[in-house]
Amino acid sequence: MKKNPEEITQLRTQLMSLVRRMRREARSDEKSWAQLLLLGAIDRHGGMATPSVLAESEGMRSSNLAAALRTLETDGLLKRIPDAEDRRKIRVVLTQEGLSLLHESRARRETWLSNAMEHCLTAEEQTLLIAAGSLMARIANSPPLKENSY
Template sequence: MTNPDPMSPTEREQLGALRLQLMALLRRLRRESDSGDLPLSKLMLLAALLRLGGTASPTELGTAEGLRSSNVAALLRELEKEGMVRREADAGDRRRLHVVITDAGAEAVLANRSRREAWMAEAVEACLSAEERAQLIAVGTLLQRLAEYQAPSGG
């Protein structure tokens, strides 16, 4: 399926500017995240575990976060020592392990999320008009569609 409305060179330049703006916002959100006790890499793995329903295999976690199995294993060892996750044998196949987020792990993710959302709410209220806030919320749906885009294969 081809796009009936091709992008102009000016729009491409504007998209480049938008990418830089989004990256600046992501860096700021990371800085807000850094004020917590856990490094971002651990928080991301814990958040992925929450998104996956609180339990997942190490392979599923690596796939969800785009991490190599060795990196996932190292992070999980540290998170297990810190009481943020525990490993359990699969009920159907005792050789397989599942990682389960603990209450402490879930609380760490939720506290971090709350801190970043509080900063964002404060910034939005301070910087944007009511109309701009509504526009920003509407843009969220478009950003989600872009984040979920998969290029067609074989074409």
């Protein structure tokens, strides 16, 4: 069932408003939003990843990624280690300090989200929003579509 363009525009706008608010809630963090996203990406890849995997998953150019990784490494939030199977490859690994910073940031944003939901939504609406989260995850994880299929 094809949705009308106005509904899709409204949904996109609503999602982006929430993302911007989550970014504002992260401003109390000592690291930038982009650096937190990069730490999160490393965590999602099991706490270690190759720079090429990170560049692809985060849609970053290698030069921007290299600069961000250098900053995070200098700050003691990650370290680079040789790959166990292919010593030519490097893996980026979160340090305990990096993992702690990431978990604290996530906890603050999740506390804000929980409080905002409790304050703004009824119990039924909260349940509906939680259920919608799994639908949004399915959309986010869908394979790329051909340009003509939009």
